[in-house]
Amino acid sequence: MKNIIITSLFFMSVSLVANAQTPIYQDRSKPIEQRVEDALSRMTLNEKIAVIHAQSKFSSPGVKRLGFPDFWTDDGPHGVRPDVLWDEWEQAGQTNDSCVAFPALTCLSATWNPQMSNLYGKSLGEEALYRGKNMILGPGVNIYRTPLSGRNFEYLGEDPYLSGKMVVPYIQGLQSCGVAACVKHYAMNNDEEYRHQVNVVVSDRALHEIYLPAFRAAVIDGKAWGVMGAYNMYKNQHNCHNEELLMKILKGDWNFDGVVVSDWGGCHDTDQAVKNGLDMEFGTWTNGLSLGKTNAYDSYYMASPYLEAIQKGKYTTKELDDKVRRVLRLFFRTTMNSNKPMGFLCSxxxxxxxxxxxxxxxxxxxxxxxxxxxxxxxxxxxxxxxxxxxxxxxxxxxxxxxxxxxxxxxxxxxxxxxxxxxxxxxxxxxxxxxxxxxxxxxxxxxxxxxxxxxxxxxxxxxxxxxxxxxxxxxxxxxxxxxxxxxxxxxxxxxxxxxxxxxxxxxxxxxxxxxxxxxxxxxxxxxxxxxxxxxxxxxxxxxxxxxxxxxxxxxxxxxxxxxxTWPATLQDVGAHKLNAYPGVWRPDHKVIDEEYKEGLYVGYRWVDKEKIHPLFAFGHGLSYTTFKLSDLRESSNKISRDGNITFTVNVKNTGKYDGSETVQLYIHDVKSSLDRPYKELKGFKKVELKAGENRDVDITIDNSALSFYDDRAHAWTSEDGDFEALVGNASDNLPLMIKFKLQ
Incomplete structure (x- = not known):
């Protein structure tokens, strides 16, 4: 008995000494930010430089001396891409890298069902875990501006509100598995032709009201751990190191605490990458698909050139430490997350x-x-x-x-x-x-x-x-x-x-x-x-x-x-106004693409021009029929810090069980600035048996009534009259009720 007690005391003392010597960054009971700072303080300059750029086509190094494993990314938004060789785009020839292909994101968005989006993200995250992937390069939330865009199938449609509501549960489902989302392509990657040369010219209002809200929702509501910069330019700066998009809006206004990842080959300059918010550089010297330079990693803009510039005194480590903090935070959320579940494949x-x-x-x-x-x-x-x-x-x-x-x-x-x-x-x-x-x-x-x-x-x-x-x-x-x-x-x-x-x-x-x-x-x-x-x-x-x-x-x-499904291209604002694909500058190195249609994308343009599309935004039939009636509101007034609930009765009047999506659009009766006639601000899908009816509630707050005031550079709303328009498609809104913002 005495020996047992002595042995127990010995192991207790050893355990206490071990715990006392455990570095803070390894102590899972400590807050992540404390662990980040501790790990940062222990890293050498070379280790800091290493973690902010790739070491292979799809991975970046961890910090082996400190026990941080390598970090692995992979396409894509619809399934986990098969593995390629370490330093080439050729297939690795593995037999365990098949996957389940999920529907493309246009189909996901067409469900108008956030629960489906969460299921999608979680299922994809489980497949990624099994394959050893720490970040999925997706989802994509760029706006459907023209039906000619080759990558529209990867995105969530034309409406910023719908895209935002559908992307958030996808991110939450994916990241619940300990796999980071990397929302792309930030921002205005709305067409593919000349994507490396396009310089988008867009009004502040269109930028903030149409092209940024889904990204904002992904960051603020979805808490995305990664954002991927786009190939194109805005204000003559490439978006993978764009001062306004990354430093002012993403990391400033939205307080994004994750990493900005370059699209593969999207980084072009060391100085801009250092100063303008890029955190992890991938794919430099490649076109992202086929061309590549072997063993280029030490030559990346944020590799040896950055290291040498610090050593020569051109830069301090201030910007570098911010990048490394973000990368370490990503590590603790993914590779160092001991609570992530087990993954499984093709289940x-x-x-x-x-x-x-x-x-x-x-x-x-x-x-x-x-x-x-x-x-x-x-x-x-x-x-x-x-x-x-x-x-x-x-x-x-x-x-x-x-x-x-x-x-x-x-x-x-x-x-x-x-x-x-x-x-x-x-x-x-x-x-x-x-x-x-x-x-x-x-x-x-x-x-x-x-x-x-x-x-x-x-x-x-x-x-x-x-x-x-x-x-x-x-x-x-x-x-x-x-x-x-x-x-x-x-x-x-x-x-x-x-x-x-x-x-x-x-x-x-x-x-x-x-x-x-x-x-x-x-x-x-x-x-x-x-x-x-x-x-x-x-x-x-x-x-x-x-x-x-x-x-x-x-x-x-x-x-x-x-x-919106237009009858002809001339029913699309970007084509009617000859605003696509843009105009080459005399030096033929940049193409300026001016978004002349401004706010009027999709159904907003249809309303403005009084066009009858082939099929409207939000349109979709059923084998049964539905009747919407008895629209009412919780109050006829809403304050800026309050909300208002609209209730409508939905009845399945046909012979089949089915689901209907109630859509709520808001019309601002009078505004000091030009606004689209109506905008989607709420929706809810309801499943009903034949003959069944149910009340559906949709609640909005002041944000649904607000617009971006480019004079004040801020979101604002104005007192006055509004109308709530309710139906089952943007061209079928038979119910209307008036209310006031006061």
Whole structure:
């Protein structure tokens, strides 16, 4: 017994001595800021320089002497990108870096459901954890300014309020796993063509009211741990080291305490990087996709050139220490976070999450004569047409390209759902992009077809005449100059002469359904001849299952468009005013792109010009019907420090269970500055059984009534009359109630 007591006392004393000697930065009971300062005080100058720039294509070094592991980033916003070699863009050749592909963010935004956004972020975070990734380079929240932008599919639509409300739960879900979000691309990366040369010229009001609010929500409400600078310029400074965007707004006005990460190859100058807010430099000497300089890391702008400038006395360590504090804070939130959960990859729960998001995001744009859902009691033969019915869409598109464990095609999804009692036939209809590889990942598909365009159409039409339904899967793909990073679309029209195929099929069969696979709007000159139109997005691994869910009625569609769908490009402000793609300066090194439309993007422009779009922002049909009625408010007045609640009754008046999204827009009756006629300031999705009704509450505060006063350089609101407009789309707002700000 005596020996046991002595032994116990010995180990207690050793433990006490060990605890007394434990550095503060290793003491998990201490606040993060105290641990940051302690670690900073122990770092050498070389160690400080090392942690602020990359050591490989996707990693930066930790501080091995102090026990900080390396920090690993990865694309992308829709799934964890496959690994590349340490110092090359080529595939690493691993067999455990497949993933679940989640729907592209346009589809997520189309759910109008923040709960789906949180599920999405958490599922992605779990996959990233398993793959050993500490930061996911996403989500993207740039504004849909033109339907030609090649990267719109990665973003959340045209409206800053909707984008902000959808990005916050994504970030919270992702970071709950101990994986940092890196919100991108800050800011005004609204088109891809000449993205390294574009200098955006925009009014202060448009900047703060349209292009920054989603980033602001990500930082202030979402508490994002990372922000990625954009390739383009603002006020003639590249955005990865832009004084106004990074120092004044992000780190000043918004008190951002995370890291600013350069886009890959987005850093251009040591002095600006040091002084203007860049914290972690990645991808210098590359174009972010294919070109690269081997072993360039010591030559990075914030590597040896910065170190030598400090040693020569050009800079003190003031700016460096601020950068390192932010990086250390990021380490404690991620690599040094002992409370993060276990990750897992390609689980059924992740496939289920991907399918749920897709089911809710698919938009029923048109449904004449209730052609949809497919009527099983009189369906024996379905003809599927179109390359997009079989082409894998997870490979390609730029940095968000993935290597998936599985991707179910629309054709296979329909075959599985319709079963053996229904004959499902297939015809190509057109030949588009027959390649199937990107950055070393190959689909393994052979999509070659040697038939002529006339023969392809003839063969499809002959079968269409005999089918009960014809379903055409067309649209865009992720090839260059379509929905793809690096270039914008060259035309608003459908590629590969699809219009001719659609016109022919619509004449051959009255039960013709067009499913558009894309992240962008497209021209539909034939829309009046087609009974049903569905927006199918790029929806990842479960594409075929989700599309079959909606087409067969297993899922009642509830998606709403997150952008305005114009009939022609001339219905878009940036194109009507010749404000895209900008004007080259005489030296041909910079292109000035003036946002002449100002605040009037999307439905704001539609209201101003009194245009009838093909499909309005917020539009989306259902297989059931809903009635909104009895709009009322909690008070007819609101104070600047108060709020007001609007209540509306929603009734499912149809035969199917379904979900409706109540949308609240605010109209300022009289303002000292020009304002859009209405702006989205609240929404709520409600699920109702057939015949059920429920009250829906939407609460707003003074921020919903405010505008950015460029004279005072501040957000402000003015006393006076306002109107709350309520409905289920920006062009269908039958309910109105007046109230005052006083």
């Amino acid at each position: 059924e729960s992740h496939y289920s999450a991907a399918r749920k998001v897709a089911d809710e995001g698919i938009v029923l744009l048109q449904n004449k004569n209730n052609v949809l859902p497919i009527k099983f009691n009189r369906t024996k033969h379905v003809l599927v047409v179109g390359e997009n019915a079989i082409k894998m869409m997870t490979v390609g598109g730029g940095s968000s390209s993935l290597k998936v464990q599985r991707e179910i095609s629309p054709l296979d999804g329909l075959k599985s759902r319709l079963g053996s009692n229904v004959k499902v036939d297939y015809e190509r209809g057109y030949v588009g992009d027959t390649t199937g590889s990107y950055n070393g990942v190959t689909t393994g598909q052979n999509l070659t077809d040697k038939r002529s365009a006339d023969q392809l159409i003839h063969d499809a039409v002959e079968k269409a005449k005999k089918a009960d339904y014809v379903i055409f899967f067309g649209g865009l793909n992720k090839s260059d100059y379509q929905d793809c990073e690096g270039h914008d679309r060259k035309s608003y029209d459908l590629p590969y002469n699809q219009d001719r195929v659609i016109e022919s099929l619509s004449k051959a069969n009255k039960n013709f359904i067009y499913v558009n696979i894309s992240g962008n709007a497209v021209a539909m000159p034939w829309h009046n001849k087609v009974p049903a139109i569905v927006q199918g997005w790029f929806i990842g691994s479960e594409a075929g299952e989700a599309l079959a869910d909606v087409l067969t009625g297993d899922v009642n569609p509830s998606g709403k468009l997150p952008f």
